[in-house]
Amino acid sequence: MSETQNNDDQKFWETIDTFINQANELEKSNQDRFQMVGASLLFAAARYNTYLVARANGNKEAFLDKKDEAKEYFIAQFTKMLDDNIADYESNFDKYRG
Template sequence: MSDQQQQQPNEQQLNEQQKIDDQKFFENIDAYIALANAHETSNRGAPQLVGASLIFAAARYNTFLVARANGEPDAFNAKKEEAKAYFMDQFSKMLDDNWADYNQNFEQYRIQK
């Protein structure tokens, strides 16, 4: 077996990595929601600020990721519309999924805090 074949992950390794990534993904989400809940407590009377802040932070951080991946201003600027379409599509899908989930569990989720 060549060195290249030994270095390439097999399907089982990829599946295990996907499980680890999925777990980290949802742990991150839980941490962001816990932080948002804490901020909501300190922003009584203006909870909409928390949601707006999360959206702004996501936009800022994802812009940073695109800039980091495209080290030159011209390359960065050339990616704007592609990145914007991707992030808008992802947000729309995530919003639809969460809306459907909330709709199915409305009474249960509404009383949680």
């Protein structure tokens, strides 16, 4: 693995940790509405990824042409990530919830 790849991987995990830490802080200040934090993260991810697709395609026609492909990609990625995290949590449930 190249040094660039290692740096990108490290930055990827650091960025994830930043979002999770922020979500944990938001949950503390919204204890009676903790599910709002998760829903907000999902909405933010959808909005930001839509922006990335629009930016990558330059004009409305190109954006609309790529819309379904982008949706399929993001749905597949989310499903894989969710499945991986559920499996990890299942294996480490007592450790994570302890």
